[in-house]
Amino acid sequence: MDKTSLFSQIALALSVPVNIALCFVVRPAQAAVFAVLASELFLPELTTFKFPFMPPLDKHNIPYVCVMIGCLIRSPGRVTKIPKERWFLVLTSFLVAGGVLTALTNRDMVRREFLTPLPGLSWNDGFYLAASSLLTAGLPFFIGYSLFKKGADLRTFLIGFSMGAFVYIPLELWEMRMSPNLHHFIYGFFQDDFGDTRRWGGYRPMVFMRHGLALARFLVSATLAPFVFGVRSRSFLGVPWKVGRWILVVVLVLCKSTGALIYTALSLPLLIWSKPKRETRIAFVMAVIVFSYPALRLSGWFPTQEVLQISNAAVGPVRTQSVEFRFQNEDKLAAHARERALFGWGQYGRNFTYDRYGHSSITDGYWIIEFGVLGVIGFVAAFGILLVPIYLCHRRIDLIPDPEDRKLVAGATLILAIIAADLLPNGLWGLYPYMLAGALTGVTRELALTPAPEIAWERV
Numbered sequence: 001m002d003k004t005s006l007f008s009q010i011a012l013a014l015s016v017p018v019n020i021a022l023c024f025v026v027r028p029a030q031a032a033v034f035a036v037l038a039s040e041l042f043l044p045e046l047t048t049f050k051f052p053f054m055p056p057l058d059k060h061n062i063p064y065v066c067v068m069i070g071c072l073i074r075s076p077g078r079v080t081k082i083p084k085e086r087w088f089l090v091l092t093s094f095l096v097a098g099g100v101l102t103a104l105t106n107r108d109m110v111r112r113e114f115l116t117p118l119p120g121l122s123w124n125d126g127f128y129l130a131a132s133s134l135l136t137a138g139l140p141f142f143i144g145y146s147l148f149k150k151g152a153d154l155r156t157f158l159i160g161f162s163m164g165a166f167v168y169i170p171l172e173l174w175e176m177r178m179s180p181n182l183h184h185f186i187y188g189f190f191q192d193d194f195g196d197t198r199r200w201g202g203y204r205p206m207v208f209m210r211h212g213l214a215l216a217r218f219l220v221s222a223t224l225a226p227f228v229f230g231v232r233s234r235s236f237l238g239v240p241w242k243v244g245r246w247i248l249v250v251v252l253v254l255c256k257s258t259g260a261l262i263y264t265a266l267s268l269p270l271l272i273w274s275k276p277k278r279e280t281r282i283a284f285v286m287a288v289i290v291f292s293y294p295a296l297r298l299s300g301w302f303p304t305q306e307v308l309q310i311s312n313a314a315v316g317p318v319r320t321q322s323v324e325f326r327f328q329n330e331d332k333l334a335a336h337a338r339e340r341a342l343f344g345w346g347q348y349g350r351n352f353t354y355d356r357y358g359h360s361s362i363t364d365g366y367w368i369i370e371f372g373v374l375g376v377i378g379f380v381a382a383f384g385i386l387l388v389p390i391y392l393c394h395r396r397i398d399l400i401p402d403p404e405d406r407k408l409v410a411g412a413t414l415i416l417a418i419i420a421a422d423l424l425p426n427g428l429w430g431l432y433p434y435m436l437a438g439a440l441t442g443v444t445r446e447l448a449l450t451p452a453p454e455i456a457w458e459r460v
Contacts, residue, residue, distance in 0.1 A: 005188035008044035012059060015043055019063050023070025028078055029153040031070065032143055032435065033160035035063035040218070040430050041164050045183065045191035045210045053124060055132035060431050064139045071147070079146050085441055087388055088145070092138050094381035098343060098374050099129030106346040115358055121346045129346065129374065137385050140431045144438025149446045151405040154412055157439055158225035163236050165222030166244065168207060169251055172215075175205035176254060183208050199256035214429040216257035217422055220264055221415050221432075223248040227271040228411030230404075258319050259425070263418050276410030280394040283410075283417035287390040290420045291383060294371055298334055326425050329362045337372040344375030366423040386420055389413075389437040392444060399448035409444055416440065 019039070022031040039059045048056035057065070071079045083089065103126025110118040148154060171182060180197045183206065184190045192211050197204050204212040226245035236244060252264060270279055296302035304327050312320040332353045337344065345351040351372030352360040363369050371379045393413040400406045419433045 004044065004047040008047040008187040008189075009049075011187070012043055012047050012049070012062070015039060015059070015062060016066055019066035020070040020073075023067060023074050028067070028071055028075060028147045029156055030160075032063075032067045032147050033157055035067055036432055036435065037160055037164045039063040040209070040432065041168060042208055044187040044208065046189070047187075053127060053131075055128060055135055060429075061135045061139070064135070064143050064431065064435070067143055067147075068139065079142075081146070083142065083145055084445070085145070088141065088385065088441070091381045091384045091388075092134070094377055094384075095133040095138055096130045098377035098381060099131075099133055100126040101377070102126060102129055102343040102346050102374055105340065105343045106350065110345075110350050112354055113356065115354060115356075118348050118350050121348075125346060133374070133378070133382065136428070136431060137382050137434050140434035141385050141438035141441075144435035144440075145442040146438075148439035148442050151402065151408055151443065151447060154408055154439055154443045155229050157436065158229045158408075158412060161218075161222040162225045162229075162241070162244070162248065165219055165248055165251075166236055166239075169247075171207045172205045172251060172255060175207060176203050179203050180206040180212070202256065204256045210429050211427075212255070213257060213259070213426050216252075216255055216260035217419060217426070218430065219248070219252045219255060220260045220418060220422075223252050223264060224267055224271060224411070224415050224418075227268065228408060228415070230407075258315050259422065263422070267414060267418060270414060271411055276397055276406040279410040279414045280390075280397045283390050283413045284394040286417040286421055287387040290367075290417075290424060291387050293424055294334075294367055294379060297330060298338060323425070325362075326364050329364065330368055332361045333363060333368050333372055337368070337375070340375060342375045342377060344371065344373045344378055346373060364427065365425050366428045369427070383420070383423075386416070386423075386433060386437050389441045389444075390417055390420070393440055396444045396448040400444065402447070405447050409440065409447070412436065412440055 015038070019031075019035040022035050025031070026034065039062065043059035045059065048058045050056050055061075068079060100123075103121040103123060106121040108120050112118070148157065175182060180194070180203055181190075186208075191209075192206065197206065197212060199212075204216075206212050206215055209215045209218065223245070226241045226248070230241075235241060239247070249264065249268075252260060270282065274282075293302065308320055308324055308327075311323050333351070336353050337351065349360065351369075352363070354360050363372065367379060367383065370382045374382075390413055393409055397406055397410060397413075400409060416433065416436050419436075423433075
């Protein structure tokens, strides 16, 4: 167990039977949404359970393991079938083989001037990397793909996220006024650097998430969701979604996250006025940019100076300094990662660069973490599992007969593309993007193969 508090360990342990029991109380898709949301929103950060030869189990991966166990007991037929999406099987094999090959190609120690050498990797480290990648990307995607098969299931996913955001509003308002201290008050420790919570003359809330940016990403997804599933859905806590979605927009603005505001401002007009095909086309273009970003950065073709100039004009020099800091660290880390580009450097801090005083570079973006630790193979597998569903949704959208289902799929695809774009400057934090990718893959596969009733009648 990590250095945390006894209460946080008890809370994490009690979540296991609760999450498994959910599978026997509600439908599997609902159980997955409730388990993931409850864990992400209310369980402690930094608290883990560690078993031999296994990656740490924490609030982010435990709910998927519990849902898998619950479904194996209640309805094994849902989670024992091999996915028909062959590309997922190929990329999953990359995750496993890539972790092992990373260890085999990093048996040497990394010697650092004036500093203690970093250890080489063993077979156990390779299996650890493979298991960690499967828990991070493979299992959440598989849960989403296996349990979400209908438009109603995808609607449940989106409504659940918006409901979670509504429940969080009082806690966010408290931290905006009193400072982000709920995690410390409940679990006995701060989950992140408290100095990073000051924004725009006030506080940026974190509540029980790892960082204010993690909360902002969740709120973007939850705020955009009501514009996707529509206002005809039932109200929540007596507030109709026609009003509730704008309440979420206001709260998002109050959370003081520049990136989240930009994502929302650019996306809302598309969700309100664009046709589904255009939404998936834009999402596909975003996916291509995200997948190409490492190659553009490594080749020097990405227009970093132009981006900084635009940022300075749009949000001012203070926020532009943050973007520039990320670019500078990416340059150092990318140059180091290029030395072992195919399989990466592995763990134990081998993917970092260090100065003579032992200060390491900062790895903000999920892409540079994957590229530095697991190389090109790891990046292609981790981001491929996230981005290929966007391409599939774009290709299948015209095959979905029901207009409401098309709107639902297109909007969820755009949300997934926004999350993927946010993984370039920021970390992964929660694993729900992979479950959303799996859900979109499973739902579009089923809907695209279902003929519209009127078409079937016309053929007869």
